[in-house]
Amino acid sequence: MDGHTQQFRAPAAQPHSMMAISDREFSDLRNLIHKRFGINLTEQKRSLLVGRLQKLMRNLNLSTFAQYYQYLTEDKTEKALSELVDLISTNHTYFNREKDHFDYFYEIALPTVVEKLKQENRKDLRIWCAGCSTGEEPYTLLMLMMEYFGSEYGSWNAGILATDISDRALSVARNGVYSADRVQQLPENLRRKYFTPAGPDEMAVIDKVKRECTFRRFNLMNNRFPFKKPFQMIFCRNVMIYFDQPTRDALVGRYHQCTEPGGYLFIGHSETLGRSQSRYQYIQPALYRRGNS
DSSP: OBTBOBOOOOOOOOSSOOOOOOHHHHHHHHHHHHHHHOOOOOGGGHHHHHHHHHHHHHHTTOOSHHHHHHHHHHOTTOHHHHHHHHHHOOBOOOTTSSHHHHHHIIIIIHHHHHHHHHHTTOOBOOEEEESOTTSHHHHHHHHHHHHHHGGGGGGSBOOEEEEESOHHHHHHHHHTEEEHHHHTTSOHHHHHHHEEEOSTTEEEEOHHHHTTEEEEEOOTTOSSOOOSSOEEEEEEOSSGGGSOHHHHHHHHHHHHHTEEEEEEEEEOTTOOOOTTOOSEEEEETTEEEEOOO
């Protein structure tokens, strides 16, 4: 996701004919995907789901979607479910996506949080990228934090927790190597300072930045979040567009529980918490703040 950006796009043309999926089979798979990942697959996504799964099913020698559903539900290791979410998610993102969020982070949110922590004699800066996709978002935030703190960065307990449901995306994020065009949106000074060439048309995030990011596989549909301390900022951008309203509301409630009073919640520009929610104060489009109580 893009954040865990989970996007459905038409699959490439297959040499085989499209497998058939019954209403019952589609309903069973759709309900399982919604229950486990929160993704709301509409009827319009039926053929895209088939297109994404049929090659895997042929490799598994499964001839019907009922057999595939049984394969998913009987796998106690959940490796099959991990394969499924990797197949149905396209992690489309790049560095500095939705730039005004990063500007606000550097110019307003970070100074505000740091000043509050200093007043409380604390140096524990806690930021969570929920749905970090292939790592561009947390790495961008870390570069901005290092620019902001300068030589004082080492005296702070900072770093970033970055989570995603996709093992494939997390593997890319941990590796930290990107095509040059995905890095191009960053200001030149950040590209020059925090990347090193890594091959033809590729750039690698330097180790000093990579060490500060903790990547973990985490399912946002967990009923309880296991964090011992709240966060001053949570980024969950371009994730909730794939959820239905009850799933969004429940997730925002869990975010609120682990947001420190006065802390920020960043969501995608195509998303909104809705006017009826009262947990967070609206700051500007796609940006909210928890009250001080």
